[in-house]
Amino acid sequence: MASVTGGALLLFFVSCACGILLSALVDQRHSGVVIGITGALASLFMMLASASVLVTGRSFEASLWVLQGFGPLTLRLDVLSSVFLLTAGIVYFSASLFVRNFIDDQFGASYPARYGVMYFALMASVALILLANDAPLFLISWECMSILCFLLINYEQRQQADKSAGYIMLAMSEAGFLAVVIAFLILGKTAVSFSFPALGMAASGLSNRGLWSVFLLGFLGFGVKAGLIPVNFWLPRSYTAAPSLFIPIFAGVTLNLGFYGILRLNADLVHGSYGTGVFALVVGSITALVGILYATTESDMKTMLAHSSIENAGIIVAGLGAFLIYRSSGHFVASAIALTAALYHMLNHSIYKTLLFQGTAYVEAETGTRDMDQLGGLFRLLPGLSAIFLVGCLAISAVPPFNGFVSEWMTLQALLRSAVLSSASIKIVFALCGAALALTAALAVTCFVKTYAMTFLGVRRGSWEPKLRTNAGTRFPLVFLAVVCLLLGILPTYVIPILNRAVEPLAEASATASLIPPFFTANSSNQELPSAFLQDFHNLGAQSASKVLPGRGLVILLRGSAENPVVFAMSPSYGLAALAIMLLTAWFVITRLTRQRATVRRELWAGGIPRLFPEMTYTATGFSNPVRVVFQAIFRPNITEDTRQTVAVHFRTAIRRRRDETHVIDRLFLRPVGGAMNGIARFLAGMHHGRLNAYVAYVLGFLLIILFLYRAS
Amino acid sequence: MAIASSPGERRAETDLKALSAAVAERFGTALSESSSDKGYVLSLSVNQPECLPSLCRFLFWDRGCSFGGIIAEEHPAHWQLYYPFLLASAGWIEVTLQLPIEVATVPSISSEVHAADWHEREVEDLFGLHFENHPRLGDFILPDQIWQEGINPMRKKFDANQPHFERQPDANWRPLLVVQDPGSFAMPVGPVYEGGIGESLHFLLETVGEDVIRASPRLFYKYRAVEKIAEGRSISDVLLLAERFAATSAFAHSLAFCRAVEKIYAVELPARAAHLRIALCELERLRHHAGAIAAICESTALAVSAAHAAISEEELLRASCVFTGHRYLFGLNVPGGLRRDVELNQCKNLLAAVDNAQAELRVLEDRLRYSSSFLDRLEDVGVIDGDQARDLNLVGPVGRASGLSCDFRKACPYSGYERYQFDVPYESEGDGYARLRVLFAESLQSVKLIHQAIESLEPGPLYVPCEGTTPGAALGWTEAPRGAALHWVSVDETGTVERYRAITPSFNNWLGFHIAAEDFAFQDFPIILATFGLSATECDR
Amino acid sequence: MSFWFLHGLRRGIQSTRYPRTLDSAPGVSPGHPINTEFSSSGDARDAAASCPVDAILADGRMAFVDDGLCIHCQRCRFGIRSPMNWELGYEWTELPPGRKDYETLPSAFSKSLHVMVVDAGDCGACLHEVKQLNNPLYNMHRLGYFFTATPRTADLLLVVGPVSENMRGPLLKTYEAMPDSKRVMAVGTCAITGGVFGRSFMCAGGVGSVLPVDLEVPGNPPPPLAVLHGLLVASGRKVVTIGELVSRRRS
Structure with missing residues (x-):
């Protein structure tokens, strides 16, 4: 099987190279086809490579060449990285096909060839990051990825604001990169080489202080890409500025690389301590809550989805935090559940977010706007798109039977398992973080009810005209993603064992053992429930049949500890069946009951006014304003310039108010830090005013200080 | 008119002389002064139309006159516009402007006297006279979604008796939105809302969600063209219209109409009729205020208090029915007196009912004063300060809650109010609670007045014939339950009404509603509406 | 707020008994004119003439009232030599002209x-x-x-x-x-x-x-x-x- 993996990887890199060459050489009119077909092919190889590792559970390794001073460069595709590679493959597959349909809208007369070259280069560098088994290759690929991202964001360079967004992103990426380099250097100080196994061995000898510094540097450095508070202020800006074709890669691939980095460095190489886990849990919960709050009140679809990515990143990192806490306190099964939940959520988020971003690109191409205050009524114009978009909204709102529900349920269940922890204070932290995540989930529903309702339902509020020219075939990438959303939602029992292979080496325990009762996964001949389970059910006052329902492991069971024997169970697949039965029954009953009656359609009742105008219907801003009012303490809106134009004093002609809101991260982090940086820069600039005697004085002063220090030591 | 003798009246006379001299000095030949026989103390006719705004500003702002309204008349060869102003304690001053019929533009005074805003819009919509520099003309009484501009039903050539179906409404009409925040929208309310128990009118609540930034009313859904269909009818027929266009203040409006007619024919009213009219006026006010209090209680969802006030109101309706034969006091007033006399025991029953109502209202007021949840919802809600109230010339309990103590019963007494002992209660806060307090205080004063009126009833005639052959026009006024009502009647020699104009308190006060309804929580909207206690039918006519 | 509750209780039930029994409290209805037989046809004509909306039709000595036109102005009741008969009831609901019966709701x-x-x-x-x-x-x-x-x-x-x-x-x-x-x-x-x-x-x-x-x-x-x-x-x-x-x- 290793040969399959190796072959697939080889083919992947070959197709990337082909893509680069073809994009550069082929006439630009065919760029879309080149990117689409070659990209889809490359991503299929990507998926194949990772699938072969995931199915067999055996890692793939290959040594390249020896780099002087750093040791041999090696490639290694283990189960953990193949989970990420598979996710990237799915996203790339859909994104590549999507490019084919939209490249003309997006670029018009500009240069899609350049886009193609960078697209494939980025694809290869992403794969290299995941394959790297030593720090130098990892860091080089990481840097390539950052710069390519920047170039792709600034690709269009249409507006100054877009450019500045790209530069902010570049600056943050570089800062993060530096932090990561330092973290690796600290690790490498005692290591024999910079290969990951060597670094991992060196980490065990690290002091607590060293551990914390590696953790914080790595966490914040990778957190830049993952979109964690407080280093995520670049994210909404760049997402909004990025070309629509490219954002899925951003949200579905590079965001995950941040988690990959954190996981690789802080969970695999360094065994994160209890404290670091708490840190990650708290940061994750706050990130999730802040992200969803801003997403809910945003009315630009792209910016809203960007904030929502931050929210999901928070949920994933909260899961990681729980994983670290459980692992360091010896609850390995719980830690396995937490990590499974985090990985599952990462996978899910990549898929539905890609779906939603592509849907948004679709909407923008059709209407020319992505302002939800201007949209509305698309349901009648684009029923197919709105159905697919609805799947994305339901999935991201964690509504069964779609995938978001499974992973959020598991994340919350993992947090609830904090009952096993002994410390009371950590239980309180868990409770607060759980509450924050529950609130996040509720607000996410609000947010996507708003998004769907304001975009697709109601009446058209803007002055745009629908173009209605895309044919059904162009929707294939979206349909593909929607189907994946549904499959991941109803068949988690097939997904979790696969993820478990990645989790097991890290968590030192199997999640399936606890999550999916082994008898489901075991041979189907023995379909008897174990007596221990029956006893648990009985103790809880529940009755249970001793025979198991057919179907391989369609139920997720979560079993409490001996002193706290609570059993949680969920089966989205049976849930789907029940839902279908209920809907069909309801439909049947209603049609039977109303068989004799004719349906009469009447005009909308609007209080008897002659016509209901679009400006008389709810806007997205109006819908989410209650959230803004309730969380005023966080938003701190500054309503300025309340112009009340009047003629003849009493006669109002216009009321205009400008609402200035500074994002809470900008207010609490970016502005103080930026201000301090500017102050230092001004001070240094002031020192360099160019007079010779001043410089002589500096030299003298410096000499004196050194002498003094020398004497003191 | 009685000869001035008391010190107050002498002062009024000197005030008037000073005003007349000042006007003559400032405006010189632009004006000509004439004495009037229609009950005005001073009649100023404007020779140069461009002087009109400055004259109005002088009267309204420099001399503190109240603005009455605008009365437009179309004559065969000219337009005649009357602008009555009330100089407190002296009487009515009439400013008239005469324009040739072919002139279609009039200088607008609403930039000087803001209270004239809606009056000018009404004249523009109904007569087609254009007011220069008025910022928003058209789409007022005849909505452009139903009628096109250019239909001027008040013109003499317009046939009011035929349905007018040939209409091309404005297809490009859009709602006029004032709030221009990003994401703002307007919530339409009505015209059929509240289960229809509320009167038909339409609001646009402009908001960006949660709080309402501005509420603008759209009235005249109930416009029945009372002024137009009155033209050409006999006085007794128009009386039916005057009494039935706004039933909750029917007696006050029919009284104002009758007083205008009595003034045209110079009829001296018998004393018994005058006293009885005051008793009935105050009975109507008391009943109206009980109803208004019930509505305010209901708007705050304090059901028991609302039921309490509503029972009082129904008891007063029944007492009115027993006293006069009609629950809403229809069919009593006639020019020259009253149609029906009352007997002593009827009076006793009335006094008993009124005293009972007073006791009930006192209990209610005491209870409400200690209901903090109720007060929380009224205090600082729908505030109109004194300057705004004066600016918009608000009348009635709404104006008096904002510190305007103008009350026709004191400022220009009619029907013998000058001989009565009573106070005009007023407050200065201008919020919903101040308006409620004014309603309570006024109803107690009304009870006092009913007692005085019934006690001063002496046997005697109740009616003197009121007819004649002289053409003429006159202004009649009353303080209706909701505030100042002015009725202008012009008749020809056969006693046929040529022009009838009713200026109602609701029309005046609706103009000010949008000032009170800015920046409020959505759930306060019914409360603001209830504390204003305005009637759409009284405004629409 | 308990005093509002007590206040409500203390007032007791005040609702009318109608339709179980006819409510004849004074003032519940102003009444309306009904068809009247006068002693002379002149009186009937006077009554008809007193009506400003032609709701009264004189036919010989009889004066018929059309409820759908009557505006309760009471001009045929007060200030007239021989007034119309006046009935204090309120069960006035009728069918529109031309309708034979009312089809009740289910x-x-x-x-x-x-x-x-x-x-x-x-x-x-x-x-x-x-x-x-x-x-x-x-x-x-x-x-x-x-x-x-x-x-x-x-x-x-x-x-x-x-x-x-x-x-x-x-x-x-x-x-x-x-x-x-x-x-x-x-x-x-x-x-x-x-x-x-x-x-x-x-x-x-x-x-x-x-x-x-x-x-x-x-x-x-x-x-x-x-x-x-x-x-x-x-x-x-x-x-x-x-x-x-x-x-x-x-x-």
């Missing part, structure tokens, strides 16, 4: 009727009297009658006012928005014939010229109990009495 509505009120240019009196039904003294909820805020749940459309031109559209829209098996009730003289406003460019002259009317409650305004009687008839709990003169109206 029996499901007899215990619960949801009423949509539309003010189509009413002077405020009829609307006020309709509103009084919510008053504890009448308390129509005890009979299962409710005012609804939306026509979607309404069974009966209660229209007051002569239908002003600007309200014609909203009234029609309200009727359209109501689900089927619906009835229309015109309350007040204005809603029946236009009353003093009659028919003009701004008034349709009654609901009948805009919508098919099923029941009429005459009066200017009809007192609350008359409206209640109309609701009882609409839901089939009282039977409508067909006046002999109804067919002669507005001919």
